[in-house]
Amino acid sequence: MRYNFKKTEKKWQKHWDENESFKAEENSKKPKFYGLVEFPYPSGHGLHVGHPRGYTALDIISRKKRMEGFNVLFPMGWDAFGLPTENYAIANKIHPAVVTAENIKNFKRQLKMLGFSFDWSREIDTTDPKYYKWTQWIFLKLFEKGLAYKATMPINYCTGCRVGLANEEVVNGVCERCSSEVIQKEKSQWMLKITEYAARLIDDLDGLDYIEKVKVSQKNWIGRSQGAVVNFKVEQTGDTITVFTTRPDTLFGATYMVLSPEHEFINKNKEKIKNYAEVERYKLAAAKKSEFERTELSKEKTGVALEGITAINPMNGVQIPIWISDYVLVTYGTGAIMAVPAHDERDWEFAKKFDLPIIEVVSGGDDVQKQPFTDVDDGIMVNSGFITGMQVKDAIKKITEHIEKNNIGERKINYKLRDWVFSRQRYWGEPIPIVLCEKCGYVPLSESELPLLLPETDNFEPGEDGESPLAKQVDWVNTVCPKCGGKAKRETDTMPQWAGSSWYFLRYIDPNNDDFLAGMDKLKYWLPVDWYNGGMEHTTLHMLYSRFWHKFLYDIGVVPTKEPYQKRTSHGMILGENGEKMSKSRNNVINPDEVVGEYGADTFRTYEMFIGAFDQATPWSMQGVRGCHKFLERVWGLSGMVTADGGYSDELMSAVHKTIKKVTEDIDRMKFNTAIAALMSFINKVMSIGSLTRGEFKTFLLLLNPIAPHITEELWENAGFSGFASQSKWPIYDAAKTLDDEIEIAVQINGKVRDKVIINADDNDETVKEKALACQKVNDFLSDKKIVKVIVIPKRLVNIVAK
RNA sequence: GCGGGCGUGGCGGAACUGGCAGACGCGCUAGACUUAGGAUCUAGUGGGCAACCGUGGGGGUUCAAGUCCCUUCGCCCGCACCA
Numbered sequence: 001m002r003y004n005f006k007k008t009e010k011k012w013q014k015h016w017d018e019n020e021s022f023k024a025e026e027n028s029k030k031p032k033f034y035g036l037v038e039f040p041y042p043s044g045h046g047l048h049v050g051h052p053r054g055y056t057a058l059d060i061i062s063r064k065k066r067m068e069g070f071n072v073l074f075p076m077g078w079d080a081f082g083l084p085t086e087n088y089a090i091a092n093k094i095h096p097a098v099v100t101a102e103n104i105k106n107f108k109r110q111l112k113m114l115g116f117s118f119d120w121s122r123e124i125d126t127t128d129p130k131y132y133k134w135t136q137w138i139f140l141k142l143f144e145k146g147l148a149y150k151a152t153m154p155i156n157y158c159t160g161c162r163v164g165l166a167n168e169e170v171v172n173g174v175c176e177r178c179s180s181e182v183i184q185k186e187k188s189q190w191m192l193k194i195t196e197y198a199a200r201l202i203d204d205l206d207g208l209d210y211i212e213k214v215k216v217s218q219k220n221w222i223g224r225s226q227g228a229v230v231n232f233k234v235e236q237t238g239d240t241i242t243v244f245t246t247r248p249d250t251l252f253g254a255t256y257m258v259l260s261p262e263h264e265f266i267n268k269n270k271e272k273i274k275n276y277a278e279v280e281r282y283k284l285a286a287a288k289k290s291e292f293e294r295t296e297l298s299k300e301k302t303g304v305a306l307e308g309i310t311a312i313n314p315m316n317g318v319q320i321p322i323w324i325s326d327y328v329l330v331t332y333g334t335g336a337i338m339a340v341p342a343h344d345e346r347d348w349e350f351a352k353k354f355d356l357p358i359i360e361v362v363s364g365g366d367d368v369q370k371q372p373f374t375d376v377d378d379g380i381m382v383n384s385g386f387i388t389g390m391q392v393k394d395a396i397k398k399i400t401e402h403i404e405k406n407n408i409g410e411r412k413i414n415y416k417l418r419d420w421v422f423s424r425q426r427y428w429g430e431p432i433p434i435v436l437c438e439k440c441g442y443v444p445l446s447e448s449e450l451p452l453l454l455p456e457t458d459n460f461e462p463g464e465d466g467e468s469p470l471a472k473q474v475d476w477v478n479t480v481c482p483k484c485g486g487k488a489k490r491e492t493d494t495m496p497q498w499a500g501s502s503w504y505f506l507r508y509i510d511p512n513n514d515d516f517l518a519g520m521d522k523l524k525y526w527l528p529v530d531w532y533n534g535g536m537e538h539t540t541l542h543m544l545y546s547r548f549w550h551k552f553l554y555d556i557g558v559v560p561t562k563e564p565y566q567k568r569t570s571h572g573m574i575l576g577e578n579g580e581k582m583s584k585s586r587n588n589v590i591n592p593d594e595v596v597g598e599y600g601a602d603t604f605r606t607y608e609m610f611i612g613a614f615d616q617a618t619p620w621s622m623q624g625v626r627g628c629h630k631f632l633e634r635v636w637g638l639s640g641m642v643t644a645d646g647g648y649s650d651e652l653m654s655a656v657h658k659t660i661k662k663v664t665e666d667i668d669r670m671k672f673n674t675a676i677a678a679l680m681s682f683i684n685k686v687m688s689i690g691s692l693t694r695g696e697f698k699t700f701l702l703l704l705n706p707i708a709p710h711i712t713e714e715l716w717e718n719a720g721f722s723g724f725a726s727q728s729k730w731p732i733y734d735a736a737k738t739l740d741d742e743i744e745i746a747v748q749i750n751g752k753v754r755d756k757v758i759i760n761a762d763d764n765d766e767t768v769k770e771k772a773l774a775c776q777k778v779n780d781f782l783s784d785k786k787i788v789k790v791i792v793i794p795k796r797l798v799n800i801v802a803k
Numbered sequence: 804g805c806g807g808g809c810g811u812g813g814c815g816g817a818a819c820u821g822g823c824a825g826a827c828g829c830g831c832u833a834g835a836c837u838u839a840g841g842a843u844c845u846a847g848u849g850g851g852c853a854a855c856c857g858u859g860g861g862g863g864u865u866c867a868a869g870u871c872c873c874u875u876c877g878c879c880c881g882c883a884c885c886a
Contacts, residue, residue, distance in 0.1 A: 677827035746823040
């Protein structure tokens with residue numbers, strides 16, 4: 001009988017649903033395992049074949065953990081606020097909540113179709129007021145602790161649509177929709193002080209089991225650098241300009257200074273700057289440039305000298321000119337630098353362009369007039385007063401001490417990380433629960449007023465001039481101050497999509513709690529997340545933001561752990577059959593519905609895991625899908641070859657134990673492709689023998705169950721095994737039985753395989769050597785040679801060195 | 804430019820601390836069974852008639868290198884004037 005996957009898969013999915021088979025237990029004595037996958041944004045396109053790659057992987061791991069006796073929490077939900085839904089709602093005049101509900105319905109159908117063992121009783125939705133009440137609550141706490149504040153920050157502003165744009169809506173410096181110019185427009189926005197957590201966000205990575213590239217990307221993004229701030233006196237004004245440098249050793253080589261065009265010094269000293277008109281012109285030109293233009297590659301350095309003003313190099317008292325240039329960023333360090341053209345590429349370029357002096361202070365490179373020398377490891381200080389002759393590293397230490405002793409500056413750790421712009425000028429997001437009172441300023445709502453609901457409206461069009469659509473809801477906007485009862489206006493910006501996803505893993509733990517975001521007892525049992533898998537594209541920001549929120553919640557005593565996720569892995573992208581990124585425009589998109597319709601969920605799951613190394617990008621192959629389908633049909637056929645024997649046969653004994661070992665270890669290491677290959681090899685062996693015992697069949701079904709849960713459950717039932725495969729114990733192997741009694745090893749002569757010989761596993765080296773030397777072929781090769789040495793590698797090979 | 808990853812048959816990919824390169828699957832070839840096969844089964848399948856040659860290229864270490872060292876080329880991803 002042919003395997004009817006449609007009927008079988010439907011049957012078991014219904015069974016799991018009705019029995020809530022994968023519901024996590026409360027108050028369990030079992031050890032816990034919290035497996036997490038990134039909850040999807042329910043787009044109108046439905047599930048992409050990329051989503052199930054990570055989901056299947058953690059589903060396999062979760063299913064195996066259950067079989068190994070763990071109480072498993074493996075939940076799913078919806079990251080449902082967001083731009084595409086809002087845009088669709090505007091275009092089709094449907095409320096985003098309606099669109100969201102439809103999309104969720106479709107996503108849920110697709111996820112159920114794939115047989116994932118999610119605990120659906122804990123499903124969450126970030127757009128549900130019962131959920132976003134707590135997102136808003138966290139914001140209030142951040143505000144209360146001074147970590148949420150207002151600042152004027154630029155937004156992307158489309159001059160054509162006259163609306164604010166998200167970064168992803170700006171393509172090559174123009175508006176994605178109308179191709180008009182996008183400029184930076186200043187707006188007062190909510191910010192979160194993530195920078196306050198910069199050090200901990202780096203340092204606490206040490207205790208975590210994240211794949212290396214995730215750690216590296218977190219570290220790079222935070223961008224810690226060790227250095228010093230140094231004060232330069234300005235001759236004509238009497239004030240000082242402070243710079244940050246990682247190379248205080250090169251201070252003697254600082255031949256000029258550069259300020260960013262936005263530096264406050266310039267405004268403050270207008271009168272003293274003789275060419276202020278020119279300076280002002282440069283400032284305006286820099287301000288007009290978009291972020292895109294300013295960071296454009298390989299452009300020439302520009303700048304203007306501040307005439308009539310000079311700074312004094314604190315080390316040697318030399319007067320040096322001060323310039324402004326947009327290669328110095330106002331947002332990093334102090335917005336001002338000391339320029340050491342001999343030993344910094346950017347400064348060197350600038351010095352060459354404007355003919356500024358280049359003085360060598362570190363020797364070891366070529367002529368610094370021809371190219372800068374930036375090597376820190378083996379350079380010796382020259383022309384540098386009391387540090388001359390020192391190694392760079394010692395010089396840094398020495399001069400930093402000197403700077404601190406003489407109050408010229410101090411050591412300083414600086415971070416690239418900036419505070420988080422938390423405002424979005426959009427409708428479909430969490431309202432920020434703050435009002436602006438004419439008298440009291442920014443006043444938080446009281447907790448009892450949460451959730452602050454989005455106003456009902458059918459007008460989601462972006463506001464003019466970059467305002468949020470909410471600004472048009474005057475009835476909603478006009479309110480009273482919670483503090484003084486006077487006239488006040490609500491904040492009209494909403495939160496970014498990152499907000500809801502920054503804490504969602506906490507809500508799964510206690511999804512229906514009306515009194516708190518999650519109860520402490522439950523948090524204590526389930527946290528931290530034991531294993532979190534997601535896409536590489538979220539490894540930097542999402543991970544950083546949610547770690548930041550978690551640390552904050554830890555600080556205020558809401559969660560019991562310092563870190564949310566103990567282990568983080570990432571899956572590679574699935575490419576189209578042509579090897580390119582899947583996209584509609586490339587016409588290479590694979591639809592999971594179609595694949596499942598033709599081959600079934602088990603085939604789909606098996607193929608997604610067999611496709612290649614889990615963490616690597618791999619192209620899809622419909623042929624490969626068929627191969628996996630064939631494999632499952634062979635599995636189905638196995639049931640006709642089963643003998644009554646409940647144990648393992650001598651013939652398959654070591655194969656069974658080896659397969660258990662291989663599959664067990666490979667799943668733990670996410671080597672799903674080789675785990676499946678091992679199961680295929682086992683079947684090939686059974687096929688060549690022609691039969692297998694009931695015991696072998698049972699073990700095989702259990703090993704395959706996490707990967708292909710439907711077919712194995714059906715075969716399990718048909719064979720009359722008790723209970724359900726998915727609720728049975730994971731098989732155990734006996735290490736001693738994975739070893740064969742007889743082993744075939746290679747016999748090499750001078751490193752080349754010349755023959756093979758069968759030895760007993762317990763033969764000693766001397767015996768193995770004798771057996772190897774006894775081979776006919778070996779003797780033929782050795783006839784005219786003299787044996788120099790014989791190397792025996794136990795259980796692997798014998799290498800005869802001969803001349 | 805910086806950071807990360809990768810380069811192995813016609814294709815996707817295996818190969819733990821150096822120890823028989825190419826597991827497993829696809830594709831291909833031949834055969835069997837079939838009214839038929841894009842179904843199934845069996846056998847074969849890195850290249851070369853061979854000696855031999857083969858893990859992007861060139862050196863090296865070693866009895867032994869896909870794996871270690873030096874050097875060079877190419878591709879992908881992320882970040883980008885971070886002082």
